[in-house]
Amino acid sequence: MKILIACEESQEVCKAFRYRGHEAFSCDILPCSGGHPEWHIQDDVMNHLFKGWDMMIAHPPCTYLAVSGARWFDTRRYEQMNALKFVKALMDAPIPKIAVENPISVISSAIRKPDQIIQPWMFGHEETKATCLWLKNLPLLKPTRIMQKREPKVHMMPPGKDRAKLRSKTYRGIARAMAQQWG
């Protein structure tokens, strides 16, 4: 399948699908950090939605959407409206199979409730980080390895210039499950 991984610089999901023989490309305004620039489109993903993809997995920015930032919402209405428009454009893209991923966010009230909420501890990581999935023509993701130890590590990361990038990186166990079950 021809698969677009939208808003992904880490290439975690892109590489998981490539490993299974798919023609996957990550797309991000940033250069990729995953080591495969030949599989990366560095551009605004809006320029690449109409290119005959079979599937898209999208990780849109959550800065103005996540409920963890709710205390800033009143002063960020315009940015939030644009962020929601961006998510809606991804959800409405003319691609047969779509998964949009985001933390617990205003997408649920402004667009629609997620189809599923997953956690890294369901996929072999000893961590908690509620992640919502909005799905089109894709089955719910089945847990692959349930962990008993569960810590909110991602929220305890020390400040640093790469903090936001590291916090938003897709977990390898989740990327593999997507490729295994949806590929």
Ligand SMILES: C[S@@+](CC[C@H](N)C(=O)[O-])C[C@H]1O[C@@H](n2cnc3c(N)ncnc32)[C@H](O)[C@@H]1O
């Ligand atoms: C929440 S992060 C997702 C990171 C992803 N989980 C990963 O492992 O690389 C959102 C990403 O969207 C990218 N982004 C923001 N606007 C974009 C656009 N218009 N087109 C493509 N990527 C965009 C950002 O640079 C950022 O890397």
